[in-house]
Amino acid sequence: MNMSTVRWEDSDLAYDSSNFVRGKGHFVDDIKLQGMLFMTVLRSPYARARILSLKGGMNSQDLGAKMASVGEGADPGAGISIEPVFATGFVNYVGEPVAAVFAEDRYKSTDLLESVEVDYEPLKPVVTMDDALAFGPIHEGMKNNILVEATKGDDFSDPKSPIVLEDTLENERVSTNPIEPRGIVASYADGILNVWISTQSVHSIKEGLVESLNLNPDNVRVMQADTGGAFGSKGGLYPEYVMASYASMKYRKPVKWIETRREHLTSTNPGRGVRSRVKIFAERSGKITGMKGDVLIDAGAYGSGIASFSAQFVAMMMTGPYSIEKAFVTGRSLLTNKVPQGPYRGAGRPEASFFIERMVDLLADEVNKDPADVRLLNTSDKPFNSPLGMKIDAARPFFESAIKELEYRKEAKMTKGVGVSFFVLVPAVYPGESARIMVRDGRIRVWLGGNSHGQGHEDFVKKLVNEELNVPGDLVTLYRGDTGMTKVGVGSWGSRSAIVAGAAVVSVCRKLKKDVEDDNGTYSYELLLAGSYDEFINEEKRMTLNSFGANLASVEVGKFGTVRVKKCLAYYDVGRALNKEMVIGQIQGGMAQGIGQTLHEGLFYNEDGQLITSSISDAGVPLAEDLPNFGVKIAENRSALPHGAKGVGESPTIGVPTALIRAIEKASGLRLRKTPVTAEDLMQ
Amino acid sequence: MHPSSFEYFAPARMEEALSLLSKHSGEAKIMAGGQSLIPLLKLRIASFPYVVDISRIEGMDQIKEERGFLEIGALTKISELEDSNIIKDKYQILHEAATQIADPLVRNRGTVGGNISHADPSNDIPAVVIAMKAKLEVIGRKEKRTLNADSFITDSFSTALEEGEILSKILIPIPDTRSGGCYIKQKKSAGDFSIAAIAVQMTLGDDYKVRSAGIGLTSVAPKPTRAVKAEQYIEGKRVDNSVAKEISKIVVSESDPSTDFYGTAEFKKKILGRIAEDAINLSYERAMVK
Structure with a gap:
């Protein structure tokens, strides 16, 4: 393959989900180029240490670059706390890249790790968020370990309420663990x-490489390989991508790096890792009159992940779908000697929902009312602008039907261990998305600015092209993300693709239709396919959408503290479902992850900052035995967009943990404040 | 995925294996099913210049009853143990342990001898052979010797095997009538190691009092542990709920779990207490009807 002239005609650049079940996927590790070197990364064995001397491999003396912050929740202004590509002077987490070595195969490059000599002077690490507040800064030049501090709403003095409840709630860090780890050629x-990569966003990767290595954007092309899941972890830049790119320029040879599972656990940004003190004020009826929150985000060692953004994002969503008139929340992201925090399916939404839903359950118990009734009481039948900055549609009608659709009343009578949750998903619409459609040789070829990493974008693309242009789906091909084919673009995250990429596809289709009409005075798809057209649009969108959702879970807790999930039901407003089977599939997958987070998943560190979660099994990825038969119902209340779509991808990881933990709480009789809920917590 | 380089031998005969071990003394590692060794090698937690794969040696995968013993060849796969009708019918304790080891993929490759010789305190077979008072036959270049199951494993990942010796067979005394046993394993999720597990085997006299008992513990001490005091306490007694409770307390007092990823030491003791009580009751029930 001549790398400088990779052409779109190359059939292996097409995206087709059915490849994955036919064993025909074309992943990064399938790419083999002449003379290719394999890169292995030497990583820090210490959570915090001074590097006294460093010799061998490629290291910070060869490449002193800093990481650009790009992708979901990027914060270009993270200053001193920006991660270097190679550790410089200090290491700040176990797994931080210190040097890279290169050889013709992986065995040899792994052997070469021994050729790098590093002397460390171990320092006392800041491991927990409490440590971060108690001890001095991990980075020289900072005053303390507060990466960022944000407030939402206006402070108010505590009203004299009949009911004041306060609690501390927490989600442990969760490794994203897609089945395919990260990788690049x-x-x-x-x-x-030329870069081939497993990613959610070729444009973020390009932007990151251009900025980190100070390259001319015209000379960089990033192409997506088939991507075996991501869940947030593949939306941004990582040090290995900069190293591999730099090495390929330096050695004039293709360079491949494929992450091991162990590296994934230590060095890929995990999500969650959030704690909050929450106080609510309420009337005896269960009506919440005010809320205060103090949210702490475990940022990890550097501001290159999502942690800066998380502080204000979690704080903003703390009132959930409820009409709470007074609210004031502070959010602080705290630097610790751990791998930086990243987005994980929901990326702040599940955390905020966990905090409010746990408090509403506590309130229901306090006023001795059914939690569903307390929830309904706090929703409004009119649109509501929350004091924290959320725009909420009229929520009550949806939730009233949710209680019926989930048959909650019946379940609550029959079962002791039952929980229900309400939430509002606000998808990441801003700043929109791009799409390009090329018509040639009687075929339609489509590129999106954000790319599928397992969701099956081609289904909605085919459907929308068919609706707009009458072209049969089998003449439409979606191609994988490619910066060579779309000038600009965003990425797939935040439950956004069907909304914004869908809207962009619709707009391009309408442009094409007009082109055909201009040429022929009339439109038919035969005229379109007989012609040769190429249209691109970067469709800006900044509207706020609401996707309401509710879940029901029921459980039994055994004598060894084991939880058996009996029921896990969802009722979500997905807007117009562009493909119902795909929507239901996404919901089921997300429900499995919601169960995983609640029952098993966590990354645990000892007091030295060493990760004691040592395998994908330890990390608690849910197994078939954990999962009940899911029940999924969808409501299709169209959005204002021409194609009517709303968001869905993150709904289950928002709604399932909160319903499930309540069910366990009821079954066990123990107040539960933290995920994962372990057998040890429940064994009495 | 990428171990450091090693030289690999796959001898077809025992003598050849023994002579390779002797030739590369101190630098060679025996591999049987490889289900524990390969993960250690691929993560480079361990490395050896020579690996002697004994899985091709013939005649070491027998399961048969002979001269008063159930004889199990060290290279018997865990899945063969699981599928054996003799084991299913007469040795429930072994069948229950075998079916709960890891997952079918591991059981298809992993061997009984490897499960014991690796001496992982969380491996399941050692507690069972301890409870069944088995003898382990070991072959060296010069001699064959027999060790008691409870003295075979000396510490975490350490055995009484001398350099160059190979565990060849497990000899389990055929239980008398009115014998019963079970293996109860409490784990976080399918395929995982246990938080705690217990093997109990007992034989009753004509008066339904316990004539002899064996109790082995998994995952609750630096090595698989024989609960000697609990065994002594139960002998001569009929088991009822209060006896079972008392024994479970003694079992817990004989454990020495550490706090780790699977939970705190206190939690493991709590689990052990509950499964010990269940295991004593179940074994007694089974012994009564045999």
Whole structure:
């Protein structure tokens, strides 16, 4: 393959989900190029240490670059706390890249790790968020370990309420653990850096490489390989991508790096890791009159992940779908000697929902009312602007039907261990998305600015093209993300693709239709396919959408503290479902992850900052035995968009943990404040 | 995924294996099913210049009753143990342990001898052979010797095997009538190691009093543990709920779990207490009807 002239005609750039079940996927690790080197990364064995001397491999003396902050929740202004590509002077988490070595195969490059000599002076690490507040800054030049501090709403003095409840609630960090770990092939030839990568966003990767390595954007092309899941972890830049790209330019050879599962656990940004003190004020009826929150985000060692954004994002959503008139929340992201925090399916939404839903359950118990009734009481039948900055549609009608659709009343009578949750998902619409459609040789070829990493975007693309242009779906091909084919673009995260990429596809289709009409005076798909057209649009969107959702869970708790999930039901407003089977599939997958987070998943560190979660099994990824038969119902209340879509991808990880933990709480009779809920917590 | 380089041998005969071990003394590692060794090698937690794969040696995978013993060849796969009709019918304790080891993929490759010789305190077979008072036959270049199951494993990942010796067979005394046993394993999720597990085997006299008992524990001490005091306490007694409770307390007092990823030491003791009570009751019930 001549790297500088990778053409869109190459059939292996097409995206087709059915490849995955036919064993025909084309992943990064399937790419083999002439003379390719394999990169292995030497990582810090210490959570915090001074590097006294460093010799061998490629290291910070060869490449002193800093990481650009790009992708979901990027914060370009993270200053001193920006991660270097190679550890410089200090290491700040176990697994931080210190040097890279290169050889013709993985065995040899792993052997070469021994050729790097590093002397460390171990320092006392800041491991927990409490440590972060109690001890001095981990980075020289900072005053303390507060990466960022945000407030939402206006402070108010505590009203004299009949009911005041306060609690501390927490989600442990969760490793994203897609089945395919991260990976990249970088190849520099004829002045062009070509990158193949497993990613949610080719444009973020390009932007990151261009900024970190100070490259001319015209000379960089990033192409997505088939991507075996991501769940948030593949939306942004990582040090290994910069190293591999730099090495391919330096050595003039293609360079491949494929993450091991162990590296994934230590060095890929995990999500959650959030705690909050929450106080609510309420009347005897169960009507909440005010809320105060103090949210802490475990940012990890650097501001390159999502932690800066998380502080204000979690704080903003703390009133959930409820009409709470007074609210004031502070959010602080705290630097600790752990791998930086990243987005994980929901990326702040599940955390905020966990805090409010746990408090509403506590309130229901306090006023001795059914939790569903307390929830309904606090929703409004009119749109509501929350004091924290959320725009909420009229919520009550949806939730009234949710209680019926989930048959909650019946379940609550029959079962002791039952929980229900309400939430509002606000998808990441801003700033929109791009799409390009090329018509040639009687076929339609489509590129999106954000790319599918397992969701099956091609289904909605085919459907929308068919609706707008009457073209049969089998003549439409979606291609994988490619910065060579879309000038600009955003990415797939935040439950956004069907909304914004869908809207962009609709707009491009309408442009094409007009082109055909201009040429022929009339439109038919035969005229379209007989012609040759190429249209691109970068569709800006900044509207706020609401996708309401509710879940029901019921459980039994055994004598060894084991939880058996009996029922796990969902009723979600997905807007117009562009493909019902895909929507239901996404919901089921997300429900499995919601169960995983609640029952098993966590990343645990000892007092030295060493990760004691040592395998994908330890990390608690849910197994078939954990899962009940899911019950999924969808409501299709169209959005204001031409194609009517709303968001869905993150709904289950928001709604399932809160319903499930309540069910366990009821079954066990123990107040539960933290995920994961372990057998040890429940064994009495 | 990428171990450091090693030289690999797969001898077809025992003598060849023994001579390779002797030739590369101190630098060679025996591999049977490889289900514990390969993960250690691929993560480079361990490395050896020579690996002697004994899985091709013939005649070491027998399951048969002979001269008063159930004889199990060390290379018997865990799945063969699981599928054996003799084991299913007469040795429930072994069948229950075998079916709960890891997952079918591991059981298809992993061997009984490897499960014991690896001496992982969380491996399941050691507690069972301790409870059944088995003898382990070991072959060296010069001699064959027999060790008691409870003295075979000396510490975490350490055995009484001398350099160059191979565990060849497990000899379990065929239980008398009115014998019964069970293996109860409490784990976080399917395929995982246990939080705690217990093997109990007992034989009753004509008066339904316990004539002899064996109790082995998994995952609750640096090595698989024989609960000697609990065994002594139960002998000569009929089991009822209060006896079972008392024994479970003694079992817990003989454990020495550590706090780790699977939970705190206190939690493991709590689990052990509950499964010990269940295991004593179940074994007694089974012995009564045999």
